[in-house]
Every structure is written in C-alpha cells, then in structure tokens.
Amino acid sequence: MKTTRSAWALAGLLAGLAGLATSYFLAAALSIRESPVVAIAEGIVRLAPGAAVEQGIQTLGTNDKPILVAVILVVACALFAYVGLLARRSSWAPTLVYVVLAVLGGIAVLAPASSSTTDVVPVALGLVTWVVALSLLTEPLRAADRHAAASDEPAPSSPTGQTRRGFVLRAGLVAGAVGVLSLGGRFLGAGRRRVEETRRLLRLNGITEPDVPNAALVDIDGISPWMTPADDFYLIDTAFVKPAIDPKDWSIRIHGMVEQEIVLTYDQLMAREIDESWITICCVSNPVGGPLIGNAWWSGVRLASILAEAGVDPEADAVLQTSEDGWTCGTPIEALTDDRNAMLAVAMNGKPLPIEHGFPVRTIVPGLYGYVSATKWVVDMEVTKFSEFDAYWTTKGWGELGPIKMSSRVEVPGSGDRVDAGEVTFGGTAWAQHTGIAGIEVAVDGGEWLAGEVSSPGTDDTWVQWRAVVDVEPGDHTVRVRATDKTGLVQTGALADVLPDGATGWHTIDFTAS
C-alpha cells in the first residue's frame, strides 16, 4: 500500500507548526517583545502603503493586528502542507523553503532599530525544528513508499501497518508538543503582556508631549531627525530577558554614605516634582560616525533633589547603581548632584518608558556615556566611593568615569552617494553633551577646513544639526567634519578605539560629484 498525499501534507503541516511553536515558546521565555509571526505582521504593516494600512484599520478596527496574524498563520499552514508534499519528491526543496521563511522571519525581527541580535535566536530554533520535525515525520512515510515499491503484496507481518502506526505515533507526539509549547509560551509571555498593558493604560501627571524647538533644526533633507522616535532609539543592554516590572512592584532604595536612607515607591516618585528636558544619550561603544546615539524628551525626578534629601557624605565620590536584572554601574556623584538635569526618568518623548528602555524607571544623566549612568530598570543606588567597588563594565577594562567625548557625523550625502557637482550641501549631527557645540567645519579631500552652521537647540545637553555648503568639482571625493565645543576645544582627529573610554577621530565619507 502506498502512502497518501494527505499523510505527507499532514507531516508538512505538523512540522511547520512545530517550528512556529518552538520559536514562539522561546521568544516568550526570553521575554522578546514579539514572536517571529507577529514581527512579520508588523513588517507587513510597515512595508504596506500607508493608504492600504489606513483602509485595513478602518475596516477591521483595533482587531487589525490579530486578524493579520491569523491570515499569516493560515497562509503559513497551506505552505507547510505544500512543503510536506514537496518532501515526497525532493530532499532539498523543503529545506530551501524553510531557509527562505527563516530569513524573512529574521529580517522581520531585526528590522526595528529597537531589536537586538538575540531576537533571532527563536527564528533559528524554529528553522532547526522544521528540518528535524519534517525528517522525523516523513521517515515512516518514506519507509512505506520504499516497501510498496519493492513488493506489491504486503507480507503477513505487514510492515506497512507498522510504518502507519509509526507515523501516527510520531504525528501524535509532534502535535502534543505543539500544544504544550503554545500553552507554555502563552503562560510565559503573560507577565510581560500584563506589564505591557499596564504601561499602555498608565496616565502620568506632569508629563508633557515633546515640542521640538525650531531652532534645533537646520533646513536640510535626509539627516537624522533631531528627536529620535522611541521605536528607532538604539538599544544596548546585557539583559537576555528584559525585565518586565509592574510599577506597583517597583521601588528604589537610596542608601550608603547618606544621613538618611530613602526608599521610594513608584507612586511616591510620581508625587514629586517632575522635570523635563531634551537629553541626547549615547553609547561608549559607538564608533566614529556610528548609530548608537539618540535624542529624546525625558521626564522624571531630579536626582539632585533626592540625594540632597538623603544627605550625601562629603567623602563620597560615586553612586553605585543596580538594575532589577543585576547590572551595575558607577556614576560620579557630582554629575548627579550638580546643576545638570540628572534624573530618574519615567517617560521618553511624552510616553511611559518602553519596557526595552527601562520601564518603569531609569536613570538619565546629561554628559556621561550610558554604561556609567543610564541604568534601565534601576532599583538601587548606593552612595559610596569608586575605590570601594567594581561595576559591570569597569571589570571588563572600560574606563571608570565615562564623560562623553565630543563627536560629529556626516549624514548627507550618505557614504558612496552621487551628488550634482557645484554647490554641495553637507549635513549631519554633532554633540558634546553638557558642554555644547559652538560650530563645525568640513574639509573636502583633506583640504582646508570651511565653517558651516549649527542649529541652536537651546540646551547644551543635546546634539545639534549642522549644514555646510561647499563648491565641489566633478569626480570622486571625501568629506570630513570636525566640531568645536563651547569652551573652544576643537574635536581631535587622533584615532582612538571605543575601548576603554570612547572613540575619537573625524568622520570621513566618500561621495561622487557629477
């Protein structure tokens, strides 16, 4: 007896669902924002023309996303069944389809700037599951086909009966595993979903919407938006599983070399005066010209007022911060107590912090790299001395103090772009947080430095945008930029690696004028 087409299709369907289930389970276990299927749905929404999305939302209402996910699942099921049929004739075609699907899934999960590389691990697990489950399920079918080809007459101890039983058993096991993993994934993801929901419904008093000052902008197309949307904000942390903390379970303890220990719950924190300001934060690992920097409207409570209330011992020179996930950093105490707006931030761009960016409370300090200051999910601050502790990154060879180094970036034209010869407009960003940028200069082909103009955001704690117009001959060229800060210091061209305390050098790009 030969196997039926439906048995092969069923094998394909089950193998496909098994891969979705393992990836869903792992994504939930790692508390990744969304499973690969949801990421694909979001990718489709992102790529779809605005009008189509508008139409979809209008006809489907708030159910648009679940319906899209359901449609994707139905299409995937059909494809999986087809892969099962393919497996009967070809050993490599199913794997090819799986790899293509996994690549699409990988692109979808990595597309948002707020993704991290660990987000692809569930996709990889799904791919492995597809291949293994398909070979497991089709093996008895293959054996039955081979047997049918060898003899048309079943032997008394019918091996086809045995292989059919083998298939049914394996199919049952895989189906059971799919069920268990799907339920398990739902269970594991529940905590995060609940916090996500609490966050969505949270209404914070004293928090205003961002209002980008006109003077912060220069008139030029194609450069980074001055305010970085939360979804595009770079994301750096060591947390494999992002902490999902309900505000009612959050509190912070401020202790150590203080006259009086302070413990604040979320409600107590929110009852204090809220300060808001534009602050550009960046990562010490940002190479010259790199993307690990973002500017946001932060709302929170000034640390200077909380620390004053605690009464800091004059001998203390550091605050050891600890996050809920056990990450630590040491911050120079003066940066938390001087007149700058160092804060326990609760909102970013007028909305409660996204979970990835430290919900419900994180530290933001103007002028210091993130690794010595910007603790997400912060729960503990010990006033102490640098000589008394090692923090997460300083044990790995990074500098103790971490002031941000002045830097600047050419964004327009993009590297390798072609522009019209003649008057070329260059543009980009420059920053020297808490000192401020006074100006920038550009040099084409290593020639003389020519002054450009910079925007004036009205604060020294953010980046500025800049533009410069230079006459350029047809041909291949380079352009570089250097900034000058408000103390008159000119950005150094000496190349330094990001380790141990931040990169230096002039950002230089190639372009062609024709």
Ligand SMILES: Nc1nc2c(c(=O)[nH]1)N[C@H]1C(S)=C(S)[C@@H](COP(=O)(O)O)O[C@H]1N2
């Ligand atoms: N809990 C925690 N907070 C952290 C980190 C971390 O690994 N864990 N990384 C820091 C580093 S190195 C940077 S650059 C900033 C990045 O903040 P963002 O992800 O919101 O952009 O967070 C800081 N806060």
Ligand SMILES: [Mo]
């Ligand atoms: Mo960082």
